[in-house]
Each structure stands twice: as structure tokens, then as C-alpha cells.
Amino acid sequence: MHLSATGPGPRVLHVTQPVDGGVARVVTDLARAQLADGWQVSVACPRGPLAAGLRRLGADVRHWDASRSPGAGLADEVRRLARLTADVRPELVHAHSAKAGLAGRLAVRGRIPTVFQPHAWSFEAVDGTTARLALRWERWGARWATRVVCVSEAERARGVRAGVAGRWRVIPNGVETQRFRPAAVDSVRAGLLPGTDPRAPLVVCVGRLCRQKGQDVLLAAWETVARRVPGARLVFVGDGPDRERLARSAPPSVLFAGAVADTVPWYQAADLVVLPSRWEGMALAPLEAMACGRPVVVTDVGGARESLPSALASRCLVPPDHPGVLAAAVTGLLVDPPLRASLGHQGRGHVLDTHDVRHTARAVTGLYRELLGHRTAVSSTEYRESIHS
Structure with a gap:
């Protein structure tokens, strides 16, 4: 696929369940930078301040009602996300955090380039049987991530030690240095x-x-x-x-x-x-x-x-x-x-x-271009058949 600087850029679909805190800020910062760079940005997330803020930026926000942790409703969440993805027809999916990473990879199953960003590993957040299940999933689900983006070398090393066979990329977090600045x-x-x-x-x-x-x-x-x-x-x-x-x-x-x-x-x-x-x-x-x-x-x-x-x-x-x-x-x-x-x-x-957020955004966009560089465009019908097969 030729990524033209003059025509509409490729469409990326960000998927996130957290709508506050650091994950929401990362999604917002990436959407802002990618929109400014000419990308078509869609975001699947629950309703709330994050969705409203992304719409103000000009992103195409799709309501995806999902709980914070996996539960009885997971299968329905995955089905709805698969339908949403087929409707958006992104060239690339970027899933943020454990829950969206789980649902996103199950919905897409590697049929289009998929970036998974854990924002801290799910198996560190829980204990006992739940931790063992989370670790088993991360090992299994790595096959459906074209790249696993870690925000630190320590996060990547933790995944390697846990037996997650990811195709890794480390891109440190960044912040808006013009907004976060000293004052009296x-x-x-x-x-x-x-x-x-x-x-x-x-x-x-x-x-x-x-x-x-x-x-x-x-x-x-x-x-x-x-x-x-x-x-x-x-x-x-x-x-x-x-x-x-x-x-x-x-x-x-x-x-x-x-x-x-x-x-x-x-x-x-x-x-x-x-x-x-x-x-x-x-x-x-x-x-x-x-x-x-x-x-x-x-x-x-x-x-x-x-x-x-x-x-x-x-x-x-x-x-x-x-x-x-x-x-x-x-x-x-x-x-x-x-x-x-x-x-x-x-x-x-x-x-x-x-740690300027502009460095982070350029690195993420560079990864997208790397993953999309070898792909060819598909028709709407071919895309829908692919995502549902």
C-alpha cells in the first residue's frame, strides 16, 4: 500500500476499555498526532469523557460498551467489536491495555495488522488462578499481535521472562511538554x-x-x-x-x-x-x-x-x-x-x-508505516469477508 502524503491517509482503529488515567491520555495523544498527520482515526471505546474529547479532536468514535475486566459478557463484547471493526474497515488495529487487547485480538485474530500495547501486564494485576489464566492468555494471544508495543524495556523483559513470545517494539511514553510546564x-x-x-x-x-x-x-x-x-x-x-x-x-x-x-x-x-x-x-x-x-x-x-x-x-x-x-x-x-x-x-x-510526546507519536506512526508498507488495498466486500471468516 502506498502511503500518500497528499490523499487521505490509512485508517487506524484504536480499541480501549480504560477511559481515564494514563491509557486514555496515550490514546488521546496518539489520535491527536495521527489526525494532524493526515491519518483517518477511529476509536472504539465506552461512552464518557474520553469519547467526547476524541470527537472534539475530529476522530471517528464508535461506542463499544465493555467492562473493565473479562467476565460473562466477553463473548458478546468480542462479537460487537468484530462487527464494529468490519464496519470501520481499518488497515490496522491498535489495542490498548489488557481487556481491549484480549477482545481486540479475539475479534481480529491476526487478519489485519494488529498492534497490542499492554500498558502493564494483566498477570501482574491479579493473583492465584486469575493470574495463571491471564498469563496463559497472554502467551496464547501473542500469535495474533503483529507487534507488541511496550513502553519500557523493563515491561518487554517482564513479558519475555513470563514466556510471552511477542514480536516486540519498545516505544517509551511521552508527554505534552508545552502543556506540562513549570509555573510559579x-x-x-x-x-x-x-x-x-x-x-x-x-x-x-x-x-x-x-x-x-x-x-x-x-x-x-x-x-x-x-x-x-x-x-x-x-x-x-x-x-x-x-x-x-x-x-x-x-x-x-x-x-x-x-x-x-x-x-x-x-x-x-x-x-x-x-x-x-x-x-x-x-x-x-x-x-x-x-x-x-x-x-x-x-x-x-x-x-x-x-x-x-x-x-x-x-x-x-x-x-x-x-x-x-x-x-x-x-x-x-x-x-x-x-x-x-x-x-x-x-x-x-x-x-x-x-519523553516529548511528539517523539512517541512519530515512533508509533513509523511502526504503522512499517507494518502497512507491504499490504495492498482490498475492496469493502473482501474486507468484510476476511474479518468474518
């Missing part, structure tokens, strides 16, 4: 936390409130931090299934901002951003924080080490599920403003050099 702390903080002491140390944790993100570990560490840094405050930005449980055990110095339309001001207002995840592929929150010139403390999981410059990796990585170590790292940075400023400056430069 005092002015931003006054708008977010009116009536509070603007000089009080502020720690911000951005992410879905769930076991993966480890907010319970940060809460366990916070008692020590608050004792050693009087007046310090912690804000959780985001919502999720663990909110009620976390709020019950939180002291008055901990605030819950809930889901917000724009996380940028919270990064800009922070003295320190913390992400105590138990597993990741390569989390966006530390990249976004560094792009805003803020230092970070993150757990040494997934692609965390790859996402940081060496100066931050040596000071700002802590082991997961260790509240005492986390408390020491957070405290050490809160009491050292010059060090925070230095690390924030280095982090911003690192993101500009290596």
Missing part, C-alpha cells in the same frame, strides 16, 4: 487550596485510587513524614475503587481532590510528586511532574528507572511496599529545597530530550 508555585497553589498556608510543604500523588498505584503505602508512610515535617500536606488527585477505604484511615493533613479535568495545576503546585506503584509499564505521572519542573519519588517498578535521569534515579527510586523507605525519601527532599529545585530542573530537561 504560589499563584497556582492559592487557586487550588485557598485559605491554607502557601509555604507549607505540599506532596501530590496523581493516579487512580487502586491497589496498583500503592496509595495505601504512601498513607502508611505519611505518619512519619508529617511528624518530621510539621505542617506538610498530602493531596491525592484522582478517583477509584479504593477512595473510601483510603479516606477512612487518612489524617486531617491528607486531602482528596477527586478526579479533575486538568492535573497540570496540581503538579505545578507541588513541592514533590510521589507515585508509590506496585507495578507499571512506564507511568505517565512522573513524566508529567518532571515536565512541570517538579522532583519525584517513585517506586522501582516497571519502567520507572528508565524514565528518570541518572541523578533522580540514584536519589528518588524506592522499593515498592516499603513505607519506611518511602517516608525517608519524601522527608529528605521536603527538608532540602535547593536539592528539590536542582532535581526538578534536571527532570524537565530529561523529559524535553527523551
